[in-house]
Amino acid sequence: MSEISYKSPLAATLSGRFADKAAIAWGRLRDHATAIALGLVVPLGVLALWSYAVQQQWLAEQILPSPLLVWETFFDLLATGELQRELLVSLGRVVAGLVAGGGLGLVAGLSFGLWRPLDIYVSPTIRAICLVPSLGWLPFFMLMFGIGEALKIILIAKTCFLPLMVASYEGLRNRPRKYDEVAAVLELPWATRVGIVIWPSILPSILTGLRLALSKGWKALILVEMISSAAGIGYLMMWGRKAFQLDVVFATIIVIGLVGWLLDWALLKSQMRATGWSFKAVG
Amino acid sequence: MSDTVERPETGLFWKALLLPAALIALWAAADAAGWSNRDLFVSPLQVVQSAIAGFADGSLSGATAATLLRALAGWIIGAGAGLLVGTLIGISGLARGLFNPTINSLRQIALFAWIPLLSAWFGNGETMKITLIALGAFFPMALGAQAGCQNVPEGWREVGKVLELSRRDTLRSIILPAAMPSIVAGAELSLNVAWLGTFGAEYLIGTGYINGMGDGLGAYLAAAREYARMDQVLLGVLFLGLIGVTLDRLVIGFSRKAIPWHRH
Amino acid sequence: MAQALSTRAPATEPEIGDVVGSVEIRNVSKTFRVKDREVHALDDVSLSIRPREFISIVGLSGCGKSTLLRFLAGLDTPDKGTITVDGAAIAGPSLKRGIVFQDHRLLPWLSVEKNIGLALRTVLGTAAEKAARVAELIDLVGLSGFESALPHQLSGGMSQRASIARGLAPRPPLLLLDEPLGALDALTRARLQDELLQIWQQEQSTVIMVTHDVEEAIVLSDRVIVMQPRPGRVRRIVDVPGQRPRRRSDPDFVAARAEIADLLET
Ligand SMILES: Nc1ncnc2c1ncn2[C@@H]1O[C@H](COP(=O)(O)OP(=O)(O)OP(=O)(O)O)[C@@H](O)[C@H]1O
Numbered sequence: 138m139s140e141i142s143y144k145s146p147l148a149a150t151l152s153g154r155f156a157d158k159a160a161i162a163w164g165r166l167r168d169h170a171t172a173i174a175l176g177l178v179v180p181l182g183v184l185a186l187w188s189y190a191v192q193q194q195w196l197a198e199q200i201l202p203s204p205l206l207v208w209e210t211f212f213d214l215l216a217t218g219e220l221q222r223e224l225l226v227s228l229g230r231v232v233a234g235l236v237a238g239g240g241l242g243l244v245a246g247l248s249f250g251l252w253r254p255l256d257i258y259v260s261p262t263i264r265a266i267c268l269v270p271s272l273g274w275l276p277f278f279m280l281m282f283g284i285g286e287a288l289k290i291i292l293i294a295k296t297c298f299l300p301l302m303v304a305s306y307e308g309l310r311n312r313p314r315k316y317d318e319v320a321a322v323l324e325l326p327w328a329t330r331v332g333i334v335i336w337p338s339i340l341p342s343i344l345t346g347l348r349l350a351l352s353k354g355w356k357a358l359i360l361v362e363m364i365s366s367a368a369g370i371g372y373l374m375m376w377g378r379k380a381f382q383l384d385v386v387f388a389t390i391i392v393i394g395l396v397g398w399l400l401d402w403a404l405l406k407s408q409m410r411a412t413g414w415s416f417k418a419v420g
Numbered sequence: 421m422s423d424t425v426e427r428p429e430t431g432l433f434w435k436a437l438l439l440p441a442a443l444i445a446l447w448a449a450a451d452a453a454g455w456s457n458r459d460l461f462v463s464p465l466q467v468v469q470s471a472i473a474g475f476a477d478g479s480l481s482g483a484t485a486a487t488l489l490r491a492l493a494g495w496i497i498g499a500g501a502g503l504l505v506g507t508l509i510g511i512s513g514l515a516r517g518l519f520n521p522t523i524n525s526l527r528q529i530a531l532f533a534w535i536p537l538l539s540a541w542f543g544n545g546e547t548m549k550i551t552l553i554a555l556g557a558f559f560p561m562a563l564g565a566q567a568g569c570q571n572v573p574e575g576w577r578e579v580g581k582v583l584e585l586s587r588r589d590t591l592r593s594i595i596l597p598a599a600m601p602s603i604v605a606g607a608e609l610s611l612n613v614a615w616l617g618t619f620g621a622e623y624l625i626g627t628g629y630i631n632g633m634g635d636g637l638g639a640y641l642a643a644a645r646e647y648a649r650m651d652q653v654l655l656g657v658l659f660l661g662l663i664g665v666t667l668d669r670l671v672i673g674f675s676r677k678a679i680p681w682h683r684h
Numbered sequence: 685m686a687q688a689l690s691t692r693a694p695a696t697e698p699e700i701g702d703v704v705g706s707v708e709i710r711n712v713s714k715t716f717r718v719k720d721r722e723v724h725a726l727d728d729v730s731l732s733i734r735p736r737e738f739i740s741i742v743g744l745s746g747c748g749k750s751t752l753l754r755f756l757a758g759l760d761t762p763d764k765g766t767i768t769v770d771g772a773a774i775a776g777p778s779l780k781r782g783i784v785f786q787d788h789r790l791l792p793w794l795s796v797e798k799n800i801g802l803a804l805r806t807v808l809g810t811a812a813e814k815a816a817r818v819a820e821l822i823d824l825v826g827l828s829g830f831e832s833a834l835p836h837q838l839s840g841g842m843s844q845r846a847s848i849a850r851g852l853a854p855r856p857p858l859l860l861l862d863e864p865l866g867a868l869d870a871l872t873r874a875r876l877q878d879e880l881l882q883i884w885q886q887e888q889s890t891v892i893m894v895t896h897d898v899e900e901a902i903v904l905s906d907r908v909i910v911m912q913p914r915p916g917r918v919r920r921i922v923d924v925p926g927q928r929p930r931r932r933s934d935p936d937f938v939a940a941r942a943e944i945a946d947l948l949e950t
């Protein structure tokens with residue numbers, strides 16, 4: 138047992154380090170707890186006011202359902218599988234639109250950024266078309282493509298096109314020129330330049346564009362589904378409104394927010410990973 | 421400054437117009453040759469005629485004015501509140517802890533998803549629309565102001581410390597100017613959302629899916645689609661775009677004035 | 685009129701006339717952690733500075749000169765050791781310890797005039813007095829005609845001069861200069877060295893200046909602190925002999941320069 142009780146200077150510093158880390162971890166835990174407690178003050182206050190308002194019948198039950206009812210409805214929707222079904226429909230539409238529109242946007246942005254004549258003759262027209270928000274095109278698309286599945290995908294694609302076009306274009310144009318100069322001075326070959334200087338410097342911009350596209354696409358989808366659809370989460374919400382079941386409306390609003398947040402969070406995570414990689418590539 | 425060097429607008433302007441001109445010519449030719457589906461493809465001339473008609477009877481100009489006013493009113497309310505709240509959250513740790521999680525959660529909800537709820541509470545009138553627009557305008561502005569106030573480079577804060585500036589002076593001379601680019605970006609985005617939100621609300625209500633019609637460009641377009649009037653649809657879309665661009669230009673011009681030290 | 689404005693704003697603070705910037709630095713250490721790596725920026729540095737002394741600090745890049753000045757300015761605190769100014773511990777930044785940053789740190793949204801004026805915001809005095817002080821300083825650093833220019837319209841050296849003017853504006857009894865003349869051409873530099881000496885004598889302030897220019901250190905200071913990096917320590921304190929103005933050809937000057945250059949090289 139003597140080996141264990143014997144404290145070498147190294148072991149002493151190690152245990153010191155450990156104590157340090159424990160203290161830091163404890164401090165972090167406490168900070169988190171404080172943050173959560175603070176952050177809960179407002180929502181809990183609102184919830185309390187809401188319950189009180191329902192209890193006092195300030196508003197009709199139809200207009201303001203009780204929080205409990207919303208909670209129950211949410212689980213009902215989950216249990217019957219209705220929520221998952223509608224959500225899946227919506228997500229499928231977003232992904233299809235994002236892939237089609239975002240891919241085109243990326244290609245367009247890179248070609249405008251790399252080939253000047255295209256930028257001079259074509260891009261102003263595309264930009265002008267994009268200046269009308271995609272929702273503005275909705276009536277036009279409805280006349281052109283009817284109100285079927287194609288309408289939704291095309292509208293989302295149109296929505297996702299612009300952010301990626303702008304992101305890749307601006308990423309190409311606005312990347313710091315000083316690194317170009319460094320590369321030129323170092324006489325790096327073309328391939329190395331693209332790989333080490335250009336690509337990493339536009340990647341963050343493109344990923345940001347992707348996040349923007351996804352969040353815009355999701356939001357646009359909700360509106361189309363509210364206006365013309367027989368499926369999807371937006372439809373479910375609209376159905377709740379028309380049937381004056383505001384508990385359904387509340388539940389779907391929360392789901393819409395949650396899904397939007399999750400999508401963005403997932404992309405942000407991968408963006409961080411990718412951007413970390415790109416920093417390593419630069420260094 | 422570098423902008424004017426890189427993009428001499430006068431020379432490029434005509435080149436930029438070539439493609440649209442060609443497209444319109446093609447469109448007119450296709451129409452003249454009778455290739456197109458008469459119901460959907462109206463001639464450019466028809467669009468111009470309905471524009472004139474729209475202005476003559478005031479339907480188009482009235483709709484545009486209504487939308488514009490509504491968007492601006494909602495924007496001023498929402499962005500004003502956003503600026504206040506964002507600045508507060510940006511400079512006060514306590515306020516950040518209290519409100520940031522709530523704001524960040526609410527921000528995730530798509531703007532139009534509020535419509536069913538708001539319409540149940542406020543009806544389909546002006547109150548509901550302005551509330552919706554203000555709600556949409558609030559978040560980008562609050563976010564911009566917060567990010568700006570929070571990300572003031574430490575070096576500039578230190579200048580305030582060594583010069584012993586009061587809290588008010590620090591806010592006025594250091595934090596707000598340093599945050600200005602971010603605030604302006606927030607205002608720009610916020611106006612954009614307000615404009616879009618106005619149109620969306622008008623359109624959604626105008627489609628009659630929620631009882632009642634309303635006015636504005638959104639309602640104009642909804643009606644045009646209902647009666648399959650492609651000329652009016654195109655006209656409405658064109659106006660929507662034109663005014664959106666004009667608003668954007670105005671804000672950008674203003675932001676150049678507001679932050680002359682900032683490179684655009 | 686030199687006394688028209690001063691930093692004697694709050695009545696509770698000690699009067700500036702009583703004590704003028706004596707500094708005691710005792711066993712000061714500072715370690716920065718950068719990604720699991722420890723940088724010993726300062727290690728057991730002790731130094732006492734008498735009132736009205738002109739001190740220069742020289743040393744290789746990264747030996748902790750700026751870090752030491754930041755402690756004195758109250759922008760950062762040492763891990764170990766104490767620093768007192770006029771017998772009192774430093775509680776935070778104060779106008780009585782003016783600092784001119786290594787990077788000029790002019791606020792990009794304020795004109796030269798307003799940047800300098802910012803230093804007088806909390807100082808007693810009328811607007812006219814303050815304006816006069818600002819004008820006087822602009823003249824002193826040779827920026828007349830650029831009063832309303834924004835920092836991005838200035839050259840590096842001009843920005844540096846504006847920043848010096850801002851540091852001087854409240855007449856701090858202890859003036860901390862971090863390579864204030866680094867970005868200047870030889871002529872302007874020599875002129876501003878003279879100005880600095882004059883200001884120092886006129887204001888009776890204590891000056892601590894970081895510089896990379898050994899000759900500049902000898903021309904200006906009473907003592908030159910030679911520091912060494914990794915870990916940052918005081919290598920030697922060189923007393924500069926002889927009356928000012930000092931000539932570069934004096935044997936004393938040459939000897940001091942040789943001594944310091946030798947210390948820096950090895
Ligand atoms: N905030 C910080 N975080 C991490 N390391 C720091 C920080 N400030 C200083 N250091 C480190 O401390 C050491 C001393 O820095 P300091 O700026 O004091 O050097 P210096 O003597 O002023 O150098 P120079 O002559 O180049 O200005 C450096 O190795 C630097 O990397």
Ligand SMILES: [Mg+2]
Nearest residue numbers: 749750786862
């Ligand atoms: Mg330094």
